[in-house]
Amino acid sequence: MIIWKDLLKPISVFVGVDSTIRDLVQQFSVHHGEIAFVTDQELIVGYYTKELLLQQLAQSLNMEQLITYRNDILKVPQSSPIEFYHNASLIIGVNEKEEIVGYTSIEEARHTINELRLKDINLLLHGAGVGIVRTNVDYQIEFMNETAENILGISCTFLMHRNYKILLTNDKDIEKVMEGESIFSVNSSINFKQISGNFYPLKENGQITGLVHVFFAKEVFEEAVRELDFVRNLNSDLKAVYASSQEQILVIDNRGTIIRVAGSFLQNLWKVDSAEEVIGKNIAEFITRKVFQPNVFELCQKQKKKVTAIQESDGGDRFWSVATPVYYEGKLEKVVVLSRDITPRSPSLKADSLDEADLSLHNRFEITDKDKRLIYRSKKMEQLVKEIRRVAQFQSTVLLKGESGVGKEVFAQQIHAASPRRKQPFVRINCGAIPDSLIESELFGYEQGSFTGADKKGKAGLFEAANNGTLFLDEIGELPLNMQVKLLRVLQEKEITRIGGVRPIPVNVRIITATNRDLREMVMQGTFREDLYYRLYVIPFRIPALRDRKEDILPLSIYFLEEFTEKYQIRKSFTPEAIEVLETYSWPGNVRELQNIVERLILLTEGEWIQREHVLNYLYGELEVKNRPLFVLELMPLKDAVEEVEAQLIEKGMREYPTADHLSKVLGVSPATLSRRIKKLKLERRVNPHV
Numbered sequence: 001m002i003i004w005k006d007l008l009k010p011i012s013v014f015v016g017v018d019s020t021i022r023d024l025v026q027q028f029s030v031h032h033g034e035i036a037f038v039t040d041q042e043l044i045v046g047y048y049t050k051e052l053l054l055q056q057l058a059q060s061l062n063m064e065q066l067i068t069y070r071n072d073i074l075k076v077p078q079s080s081p082i083e084f085y086h087n088a089s090l091i092i093g094v095n096e097k098e099e100i101v102g103y104t105s106i107e108e109a110r111h112t113i114n115e116l117r118l119k120d121i122n123l124l125l126h127g128a129g130v131g132i133v134r135t136n137v138d139y140q141i142e143f144m145n146e147t148a149e150n151i152l153g154i155s156c157t158f159l160m161h162r163n164y165k166i167l168l169t170n171d172k173d174i175e176k177v178m179e180g181e182s183i184f185s186v187n188s189s190i191n192f193k194q195i196s197g198n199f200y201p202l203k204e205n206g207q208i209t210g211l212v213h214v215f216f217a218k219e220v221f222e223e224a225v226r227e228l229d230f231v232r233n234l235n236s237d238l239k240a241v242y243a244s245s246q247e248q249i250l251v252i253d254n255r256g257t258i259i260r261v262a263g264s265f266l267q268n269l270w271k272v273d274s275a276e277e278v279i280g281k282n283i284a285e286f287i288t289r290k291v292f293q294p295n296v297f298e299l300c301q302k303q304k305k306k307v308t309a310i311q312e313s314d315g316g317d318r319f320w321s322v323a324t325p326v327y328y329e330g331k332l333e334k335v336v337v338l339s340r341d342i343t344p345r346s347p348s349l350k351a352d353s354l355d356e357a358d359l360s361l362h363n364r365f366e367i368t369d370k371d372k373r374l375i376y377r378s379k380k381m382e383q384l385v386k387e388i389r390r391v392a393q394f395q396s397t398v399l400l401k402g403e404s405g406v407g408k409e410v411f412a413q414q415i416h417a418a419s420p421r422r423k424q425p426f427v428r429i430n431c432g433a434i435p436d437s438l439i440e441s442e443l444f445g446y447e448q449g450s451f452t453g454a455d456k457k458g459k460a461g462l463f464e465a466a467n468n469g470t471l472f473l474d475e476i477g478e479l480p481l482n483m484q485v486k487l488l489r490v491l492q493e494k495e496i497t498r499i500g501g502v503r504p505i506p507v508n509v510r511i512i513t514a515t516n517r518d519l520r521e522m523v524m525q526g527t528f529r530e531d532l533y534y535r536l537y538v539i540p541f542r543i544p545a546l547r548d549r550k551e552d553i554l555p556l557s558i559y560f561l562e563e564f565t566e567k568y569q570i571r572k573s574f575t576p577e578a579i580e581v582l583e584t585y586s587w588p589g590n591v592r593e594l595q596n597i598v599e600r601l602i603l604l605t606e607g608e609w610i611q612r613e614h615v616l617n618y619l620y621g622e623l624e625v626k627n628r629p630l631f632v633l634e635l636m637p638l639k640d641a642v643e644e645v646e647a648q649l650i651e652k653g654m655r656e657y658p659t660a661d662h663l664s665k666v667l668g669v670s671p672a673t674l675s676r677r678i679k680k681l682k683l684e685r686r687v688n689p690h691v
């Protein structure tokens with residue numbers, strides 16, 4: 001903006017109000033100014049110009065006559081913007097103290113302003129980055145800017161007044177421009193230069209006076225189009241990414257107004273059908289109406305950093321939300337919130353009527369993890385649960401396949417709990433953990449005095465214990481061949497005979513088996529009976545590995561976190577980056593490994609936050625962590641501790657390795673030592689508490 005100060009000139013000539021023409025001539029000859037200011041007792045009362053002097057002298061050459069000055073003067077603050085007044089020809093500028101700092105004539109001011117505007121337009125035209133050529137109605141070039149000269153590579157002096165239409169070769173007829181039409185996207189060439197641009201008619205008082213051609217060098221234009229295409233593609237890619245995102249992406253402005261919702265819209269968080277219904281609303285409104293809690297926007301605004309929180313809707317649905325503040329020039333501009341639904345799809349397969357009293361009737365054989373919940377969000381698991389729920393109603397034999405730790409036992413329990421047998425016993429036996437010599441008596445029981453060391457009174461086996469209920473044979477692939485024959489017979493005849501007994505006992509047991517081995521392959525190798533295989537392979541289910549259902553990792557992690565923080569009375573949370581690491585790990589040990597890692601992270605990390613680095617260390621292991629896979633949680637006598645570690649190692653090995661030979665190799669001891677240690681530590685009993 002131009003102000004008066006920019007135009008003011010210093011005042012150099014002052015004359016008194018009673019000065020004569022002679023005085024004026026003397027003053028002008030000394031000071032060379034164009035204007036003399038007339039003062040009366042130090043106040044400016046008017047002005048006198050050389051022009052007035054000549055006019056007065058033309059009327060009378062009397063040098064002693066008094067001057068007739070003019071007084072159409074206006075006083076303005078020097079910092080005020082320029083305005084033009086009708087009643088004044090001269091402007092005097094004053095500063096804040098009302099002191100006169102300079103003057104200008106209105107005419108001069110108009111002239112200067114016009115010059116400045118013209119300079120601006122020229123700068124604009126020349127610096128516009130586009131070529132501009134103007135012609136008259138005969139196509140003669142009358143103006144071209146510097147960019148046009150540069151693009152065409154010909155100087156303005158050479159082109160001026162030449163016929164532009166003849167010089168240019170256009171792919172469209174530009175004659176219509178002179179009829180008032182604008183023509184767009186015209187490809188032209190001149191002097192071997194390819195250009196692209198638009199032609200517009202120029203009008204003055206409704207009359208066409210020529211045309212203006214606005215253009216780019218073609219390669220620049222094409223580059224711009226490519227960039228535009230790139231941005232357009234990027235935009236549609238981003239939209240696709242947002243749309244396929246499992247997360248809800250929320251953008252909130254600094255006052256809490258929701259300005260954008262992308263990704264998966266979480267209907268059960270907002271309790272409305274579509275994103276349009278929340279856009280434009282303030283997030284606080286939903287908190288006041290208790291639609292969900294807490295307000296992550298507010299937390300983020302207060303803490304001035306990224307926050308994570310579990311938001312809970314009034315219907316009990318749960319959402320893992322990460323709110324990130326976005327700053328612009330030091331001020332909070334927006335908050336972006338990523339949210340994921342972590343509500344388990346189905347809390348449990350257990351029937352509501354199943355209560356603890358029913359289960360406790362079956363003391364020894366009850367489901368030990370009564371409250372164990374099945375946590376999942378993935379579609380794969382949802383489908384599996386649906387099928388399992390249907391099958392649970394029937395008596396059919398179910399085979400659960402899947403890697404170690406995927407949750408086969410949890411599923412077996414859930415099938416039982418959802419079946420009509422739910423009030424009857426659920427009995428589990430790990431076929432891989434019981435020595436071959438004991439497995440028969442374990443399964444079928446024995447009569448009194450049937451073998452040395454046996455209970456005097458005889459004992460019922462697990463089949464009898466599971467009568468009318470469910471028998472879960474875990475790690476069925478580890479069942480010795482001779483036991484496979486016997487199992488097959490029981491399945492066919494639905495009766496067992498205790499060891500040393502003669503009387504067949506009818507049993508009504510639903511069989512669920514599980515394995516992490518390839519039974520088919522074992523059949524081919526002759527280590528698993530084909531007839532038993534077909535007997536068990538009635539309804540097979542494969543429980544997917546955790547790495548194949550990554551959507552379950554977050555809800556499972558939060559579930560275990562809450563379980564352990566409650567158990568150990570510790571306050572801890574995951575940072576979003578920590579969750580990212582958990583989600584990208586391959587989990588060879590599946591859910592069991594995740595459960596163990598979460599427990600370790602809770603107990604062994606310092607501070608309230610479980611950070612990315614902690615998880616990386618525990619999963620991929622820094623040397624220190626790798627070398628210390630055992631963790632001491634409480635003090636105990638050294639001898640007991642060593643024995644406990646030894647027992648746990650062997651116990652774990654017995655579950656994972658089919659033969660003593662194999663296990664002894666893994667543990668780095670001879671088979672004889674292993675067998676001695678098993679006896680000494682009474683591990684047969686520990687592996688199977690029912691012995």
Ligand SMILES: Nc1ncnc2c1ncn2[C@@H]1O[C@H](COP(=O)(O)OP(=O)(O)OP(=O)(O)O)[C@@H](O)[C@H]1O
Pocket residue numbers: 372373374375376402403404405406407408409410411474514515516591592595
């Ligand atoms: N979906 C799930 N929700 C909650 N906990 C689970 C889930 N899946 C597995 N777990 C937990 O993970 C641990 C391992 O599960 P489980 O023992 O059922 O696996 P598995 O497949 O039978 O393993 P293995 O083949 O080694 O016997 C258990 O503590 C179980 O409670």
